[in-house]
Amino acid sequence: MAEADHSGPRNLANGKTRIDFQTEPARYRHWKLAVDGDIATLTMDVDEKGALFEGYELKLNSYDLGVDIELADAIERLRFEHPQVRAVVLRSGKPRVFSAGANIRMLAGATHAHKVNFCKFTNETRNGIEDFAENSGVVTICAINGTAAGGGYELALAADHILLVDDGSSAVSLPELPLLAVLPGTGGLTRVADKRKVRRDHADVFCTTEEGVKGKRAVEWRLVDEVVPGSKFDDTIMARAREFAGNSNGASRQGIQLTPLTRTIAADAAEYSSLSVEFNRAARLATITVRGPQTPPPASADAMQAQGAAFWPLRLARELDDAILNIRLNELDIAAIVFKSSGDPAAVLACEKFLDANKDHWLSRQIRNLWKRVLKRVDLTSRSLVTLIEPGSCFAGTELAFASDRSYMLIGTREGDNKPPAAIALSDANFGPYPMSNGLTRLACRFLANPADVDAAKAERATMLDAERAQQLGLITFALDDIDWDDEVRVFLEERASFSPDALTGMEANLRFAGPETMESKIFARLTAWQNWIFQRPNAIGEEGALKRYGTGQKPVFDTKRV
């Protein structure tokens, strides 16, 4: 891990004013993506001078959000541009070091909000790697050629198979607690306990041992899958990749190109090809208006492939993802995201039907997988989420209304407006392909008390439902007529913006996830919530705390009270 820092929040490097989540392999500074037949190699070779913020260097393959944005992009490219790939090798481009983890100077100088959102994004990236194996059958092999400390080992934990070089010194470690008084918060503790299923006392020893665990013990304790002598390291990596790739039947698949988003960003708005974002900073609102497709679905899977990144559901998913991330990281003062839509619900349903009919086609599957992950990102966004369903909207088969904390639907028409009354429609998409991180569909989670309500909703698939019917079915929160609409919505949004942002974050994180927990949801609940608490504690971030004092030669001074 690199040196600590003692200054305040930082400026973005290179005079930038916002964090951009869009990149492409030609612009990567920290990763190399190489594809050879059905095996891809992702090499981490962090450019020390390529930090996202001013004031620290990314030594020893340590990372910040900028590094992880490239990793997330690379995984996305593999999904869409290289569908023939069946195994991914994750390795380091630096000798004797895999990764020193999240950069400590970056962490020590970051605002609380940035630390929390940085961890959230990196967690989502790692969940995406696991989803790649689980839902696309693409196995990730992590080859640890030296130190894998903290976030470095946490990245390895996201892989399906971990090789560690057996050279008498290379070790995996989670030194966050002994060194920095924080947690391995990028899934580390949860993956050690729930994925690797390390025995709890071994995990206790491991997570309190600064130097980590190496060699045979690392295998015995289930921390890595195998240790390999240096002389056989490269051969073994490729043998495993070959083995996991199997007799690939996707080798002949042609990918599509993830072309750059069509996007213009102004001071109070962002315009994409399929959605608009409007910021009302005085009211602390961001309104995202999604536009339905302008054309019917393609005539065939081949035609879909020919449309590529221009195909409406894919385009919208990528644009929505970017819009949400922009709000999360760059627009901290926004209290609520309001979802609206405009377009023809029948056209949306036709698109959904097309995807469902072609669900065995790799591109259709990847588009749905992307939607699933974007919707999970929405669920985990710590802003109040509201859907407004008005005349002219096209909320059909989409999950945004059910991902929202509340939805309001207008009854009938608006005075002086000739748009037809608002209607929503359900489709098969609401009953399976887009589970939440707790494993339930949003409707199953919504109707936890009465599973029969899910069936009742299912029976109405593809029916256009007006406000009264939608309310009878429990699909919306409030149905309001034109007379009440403006006032009720305004009062609600004003009230929301008046509440404590922290309490809203905590409340929403609890109420959105009724029912079971999974490893993934545990990462964002049990682990993240504890880490956020610790990120506020003087023992970590105070002037005498461990995160501040790391690298100074001064020992931290702790308040010894256990809470």
Next chain:
Amino acid sequence: MAEADHSGPRNLANGKTRIDFQTEPARYRHWKLAVDGDIATLTMDVDEKGALFEGYELKLNSYDLGVDIELADAIERLRFEHPQVRAVVLRSGKPRVFSAGANIRMLAGATHAHKVNFCKFTNETRNGIEDFAENSGVVTICAINGTAAGGGYELALAADHILLVDDGSSAVSLPELPLLAVLPGTGGLTRVADKRKVRRDHADVFCTTEEGVKGKRAVEWRLVDEVVPGSKFDDTIMARAREFAGNSNGASRQGIQLTPLTRTIAADAAEYSSLSVEFNRAARLATITVRGPQTPPPASADAMQAQGAAFWPLRLARELDDAILNIRLNELDIAAIVFKSSGDPAAVLACEKFLDANKDHWLSRQIRNLWKRVLKRVDLTSRSLVTLIEPGSCFAGTELAFASDRSYMLIGTREGDNKPPAAIALSDANFGPYPMSNGLTRLACRFLANPADVDAAKAERATMLDAERAQQLGLITFALDDIDWDDEVRVFLEERASFSPDALTGMEANLRFAGPETMESKIFARLTAWQNWIFQRPNAIGEEGALKRYGTGQKPVFDTKRV
């Protein structure tokens, strides 16, 4: 809710220097316990002047830890002293108010550690009420005769059936977020979502509406089970109690008396009849030495009943519970609890066997239920837990070693000591009756990776296992011989005390609970961790925060950044 407070941490009332968890009905100041055949009535009638700390009054049936200690005691008395009871009515002794919830002045003036431990204890009490229904078939009916706000409604949520008077004004509410910028953290959010299964958008509206929900909507939204006109309120309560008590076949059961604990507390030690606690304040350690039974188990269930509270397993459970609670609330500087034992393992096993043979007897069942809850309390104690297994110890069939973060076992004998080598033994008690809050036995959780390891351990029940064998079976963390023992244990405990207390709390809360989550475990993970975070945030506890400003007429000022 009562007025807010603006002062610092408080002194205990009446010149007390420690919080005592022992009480009895004759000493209650806040509750009345009345038993009539198979129906008990618990009446909350909080004495305004009876606060645990100086500086606030318990108006409107608001409560502090002292009030909850009496409630916990009353439930315990029902279990053991009144086993004929099949239904409990929870009601208020004050007109038009059920309970205003946790006292806000108490909260605003409490240390962070006290707030967190207060919530933990009250959560455990409410889980105990639910356990009473689930595992003893004793149903709790909550009769809300007026305002039930915040913690007042959270108490109701622990009941199996909630009646609300329908008088046009009485409402249930969770006003924590709008009024105080904190969460309903005594299980409120989790029980609304996971127990009452309130639809998430309704829950959102409910938890942000200061005045709460009343009448028909409270039933429709599943917040209460029925609303009853005032004129029929008392009759309906008793009718429901009668109905839930059913055709009681326990009416003739005789209880035992929970006699006061045999306990002497000195400056650096606490002595109980079956265990000793020794405080080494310099090393920040509490050593709890459990003593095995001195006599064989009773000859029959009748003989057990005749022994009553003196019966070793019951006595030990009550004493251990008291010792743990004392450390939690009164000994905040203690970093680690070290469990030791002394006695004859065969005598412990004989006792466990007796309980198992009589598992259908009400007293045996209640003793095991008590052990289950005490062990859960241990799991949830935010101190490092260590078991030292030495010659002369009697860790047989007990779960303490498996509840610990680590265990050390001495190989062979100690020089200059004639005690036989340490041995541990498993019993049926390790494989079922004492699940953790996540629903797994501690061994199932320990061996999550290889369920076959549970079977291998099970096959060795009642065999005395020496250190090497215990280690082979994965039952202990380290086996050490006499030469290494003192140094290794000392170095470990010194190191533990050197780490950040907060980071240890977070790490242990993650590593102890591998595997599934339940509603109960979600309360202590997702909900509590978020609440602890919020309890640290300036928006709640800062000088301009909502908790500090409540009741002053000044509005809180919030940092509007969403995290």
